[in-house]
Amino acid sequence: xxxxxxxxxxxxxxxxxxxxxxxxxxxxxxxxxxxxxxxxxxxxxxxxxxxxxxxxxxxxxxxxxxxxxxxxxxxxxxxxxxxxxxxxxxxxxxxxxxxxxxxxxxxxxxxxxxxxxxxxxxxxxxxxxxxxxxxxxxxxxxxxxxxxxxxxxxxxxxxxxxxxxxxxxx
Amino acid sequence: xxxxxxxxxxxxxxxxxxxxxxxxxxxxxxxxxxxxxxxxxxxxxxxxxxxxxxxxxxxxxxxxxxxxxxxxxxxxxxxxxxxxxxxxxxxxxxxxxxxxxxxxxxxxxxxxxxxxxxxxxxxxxxxxxxxxxxxxxxxxxxxxxxxxxxxxxxxxxxxxxxxxxxxxxxxxxxxxxxxxxxxxxxxxxxxxxxxxxxxxxxxxxxxxxxxxxxxxxxxxxxxxxxxxxxxxxxxxxxxxxxxxxxxxxxxxxxxxxxxxxxxxxxxxxxxxxxxxxxxxxxxxxxxxxxxxxxxxxxxxxxxxxxxxxxxxxxxxxxxxxxxxxxxxxxxxxxxxxxxxxxxxxxxxxxxxxxxxxxxxxxxxxxxxxxxxxxxxxxxxxxxxxxxxxxxxxxxxxxxxxxxxxxxxxxxxxxxxxxxxxxxxxxxxxxxxxxxxxxxxxxxxxxxxxxxxxxxxxxxxxxxxxxxxxxxxxxxxxxxxxxxxxxxxxxxxxxxxxxxxxxxxxxxxxxxxxxxxxxxxxxxxxxxxxxxxxxxxxxxxxxxxxxxxxxxxxxxxxxxxx
Numbered sequence: 001x002x003x004x005x006x007x008x009x010x011x012x013x014x015x016x017x018x019x020x021x022x023x024x025x026x027x028x029x030x031x032x033x034x035x036x037x038x039x040x041x042x043x044x045x046x047x048x049x050x051x052x053x054x055x056x057x058x059x060x061x062x063x064x065x066x067x068x069x070x071x072x073x074x075x076x077x078x079x080x081x082x083x084x085x086x087x088x089x090x091x092x093x094x095x096x097x098x099x100x101x102x103x104x105x106x107x108x109x110x111x112x113x114x115x116x117x118x119x120x121x122x123x124x125x126x127x128x129x130x131x132x133x134x135x136x137x138x139x140x141x142x143x144x145x146x147x148x149x150x151x152x153x154x155x156x157x158x159x160x161x162x163x164x165x166x167x168x169x170x
Numbered sequence: 171x172x173x174x175x176x177x178x179x180x181x182x183x184x185x186x187x188x189x190x191x192x193x194x195x196x197x198x199x200x201x202x203x204x205x206x207x208x209x210x211x212x213x214x215x216x217x218x219x220x221x222x223x224x225x226x227x228x229x230x231x232x233x234x235x236x237x238x239x240x241x242x243x244x245x246x247x248x249x250x251x252x253x254x255x256x257x258x259x260x261x262x263x264x265x266x267x268x269x270x271x272x273x274x275x276x277x278x279x280x281x282x283x284x285x286x287x288x289x290x291x292x293x294x295x296x297x298x299x300x301x302x303x304x305x306x307x308x309x310x311x312x313x314x315x316x317x318x319x320x321x322x323x324x325x326x327x328x329x330x331x332x333x334x335x336x337x338x339x340x341x342x343x344x345x346x347x348x349x350x351x352x353x354x355x356x357x358x359x360x361x362x363x364x365x366x367x368x369x370x371x372x373x374x375x376x377x378x379x380x381x382x383x384x385x386x387x388x389x390x391x392x393x394x395x396x397x398x399x400x401x402x403x404x405x406x407x408x409x410x411x412x413x414x415x416x417x418x419x420x421x422x423x424x425x426x427x428x429x430x431x432x433x434x435x436x437x438x439x440x441x442x443x444x445x446x447x448x449x450x451x452x453x454x455x456x457x458x459x460x461x462x463x464x465x466x467x468x469x470x471x472x473x474x475x476x477x478x479x480x481x482x483x484x485x486x487x488x489x490x491x492x493x494x495x496x497x498x499x500x501x502x503x504x505x506x507x508x509x510x511x512x513x514x515x516x517x518x519x520x521x522x523x524x525x526x527x528x529x530x531x532x533x534x535x536x537x538x539x540x541x542x543x544x545x546x547x548x549x550x551x552x553x554x555x556x557x558x559x560x561x562x563x564x565x566x567x568x569x570x571x572x573x574x575x576x577x578x579x580x581x582x583x584x585x586x587x588x589x590x591x592x593x594x595x596x597x598x599x600x601x602x603x604x605x606x607x608x609x610x611x612x613x614x615x616x617x618x619x620x621x622x623x624x625x626x627x628x629x630x631x632x633x634x635x636x637x638x639x640x641x642x643x644x645x646x647x648x649x650x651x652x653x654x655x656x657x658x659x660x661x662x663x664x665x666x667x668x669x670x671x672x673x674x675x676x677x678x679x680x681x682x683x684x685x686x687x688x689x690x691x692x693x694x695x696x697x698x699x700x701x702x703x704x705x706x707x708x709x710x711x712x713x714x715x716x717x718x719x720x721x722x723x724x725x726x727x728x729x730x731x
Binding site: 066069070072073074076077084085087088091092094095098099101102103104107122124126 | 224225228229230231282300305307308309311353354355356357377378381382633634700704
């Protein structure tokens with residue numbers, strides 16, 4: 001209802017200007033449907049552009065993400081290889097240590113590199129009966145004052161009693 | 171024209187439907203198969219440790235070089251490039267590279283550093299794969315006990331074979347999708363079935379003692395030109411085998427550890443050491459006492475056979491202690507006759523002769539023991555260690571029983587099995603059985619002490635300790651049922667400290683010169699036992715044995731007994 005009124009009003013108000021400028025196309029009423037269609041086309045174009053931009057952006061993101069994945073996987077592969085190498089090296093070192101600790105190797109080094117020789121025999125010192133009795137008495141005394149069962153088991157309890165008889169020896 | 175286009179279009183549509191609707195899985199699977207790569211993950215074989223955790227056998231990852239001949243462009247060029255690195259001839263490599271099929275081993279279990287050089291050549295069709303290799307870091311030490319594995323890491327002999335199932339582990343696999351360049355496809359399928367490492371074995375063997383025993387045996391073999399030497403050291407109270415050495419001779423006639431565990435696989439006539447069983451049975455049954463006096467001539471007929479003592483002597487009135495110390499055949503036969511065949515046989519069996527030791531070691535022999543009817547001469551021969559055969563461990567077990575107060579304790583070689591997750595599974599407790607009373611065992615120990623103090627075993631003496639033991643010098647049988655001339659097994663078995671035994675040992679030399687056991691085997695026992703006493707910090711006991719036996723008449727070591 002309002003549209004025709006507006007159109008009429010505008011035609012009356014613009015008439016003097018048209019006369020003043022000379023020949024101008026006559027004013028016409030714009031069809032509302034065409035205007036809406038144009039508006040829809042503009043909006044569609046905008047949607048297409050936005051969609052295209054979104055699609056391009058998504059593709060770009062996907063590509064970037066994939067590149068990151070590939071780079072990450074490559075790094076994982078590299079690290080896994082390094083881990084495997086480190087494990088191999090560890091095993092090799094473990095073997096080397098075991099070989100170096102082997103009695104045959106130690107004897108070889110002692111004799112050939114350090115010039116050591118096997119002793120001709122082991123000399124045992126047998127204490128006299130009197131000394132042994134004294135040591136026994138000392139050990140008995142020590143065990144009453146310091147009940148160290150561990151020391152007793154491997155002869156350690158006698159040590160304090162035997163020490164004075166060793167003189168200058170360590 | 172339009173119709174043709176329509177038909178063509180229809181064909182394309184039909185193909186599309188076929189690919190996408192009718193059988194989409196087939197092509198997807200084919201694609202996946204192209205991308206999917208399965209990498210075998212080898213299970214590391216468990217280690218073998220000594221009782222202190224020193225590694226005696228271990229597996230280390232190595233590289234194996236293999237080829238896919240279909241991928242090889244130029245077999246000759248590839249072979250020429252590889253030959254100097256692998257130390258192989260070009261022709262052999264070329265034939266492998268040009269053979270039919272998709273797989274050929276070029277070199278197995280090579281050093282990773284060398285493998286890296288091959289990898290750097292980027293040879294088409296040549297690939298590397300991880301494969302573990304077995305190493306014995308202590309060299310040939312305890313070789314016959316540990317055994318060995320084949321190229322595929324399967325146990326072939328010794329403990330490696332006996333405990334193969336525990337040591338082997340379970341292999342795993344890794345499935346990944348890879349591109350044409352071999353790189354992993356990010357986000358692709360990846361499935362890992364981890365490999366399970368094999369269990370570890372912890373032995374009762376002590377590496378240091380084992381080395382010393384092997385060295386002592388080798389020295390004695392060098393001095394006596396013996397063909398083989400066997401020695402075992404045990405803790406008689408627990409049955410743990412602390413050292414088990416077997417030496418033979420290499421191509422240069424030098425003593426070297428054998429692959430064969432002769433201590434368990436070779437049966438020999440024990441000779442005089444067997445008299446300990448006869449005496450123990452007679453004491454246990456109350457037939458004789460250590461002080462019982464017996465008339466002992468130097469020879470005697472038993473059924474159809476004539477037996478004699480090692481040296482001629484006038485008829486003697488010897489105590490049972492004297493008979494053992496002098497190692498008199500006639501005296502022992504007389505005691506066995508008093509004991510009787512059924513009881514003599516019973517005690518031989520009770521002490522474990524002719525029976526398994528319980529170790530279940532591969533190729534272990536039970537020896538030879540006449541459990542059925544005995545011929546008339548058997549009561550003469552078997553009580554003195556002839557006509558019966560034992561392995562070294564069986565005979566040591568006889569003396570272990572006496573050392574352990576008359577209780578036989580099953581021997582043990584494996585202390586525990588440690589699983590890949592660290593779970594320790596101790597070996598089942600050693601089974602035990604009483605063979606003779608504690609009193610009999612003590613009397614026997616006291617008599618065996620005499621053998622070392624004044625008898626044939628004086629060379630087994632150890633300063634500061636009392637040693638109990640017995641020598642045995644037994645002729646070697648020949649292929650014709652008789653005995654070889656001048657060929658003997660010379661053995662000494664003993665334990666120390668006699669009052670509270672902690673170590674026992676047997677030393678057996680095969681064809682030594684001289685062959686008197688007291689001269690050749692007893693000194694090895696002394697050396698080995700002395701080392702063991704120091705190693706395990708075993709002090710001389712403060713209390714005596716608690717039994718008295720008559721003192722024995724001295725005798726010489728330079729004699730067959």
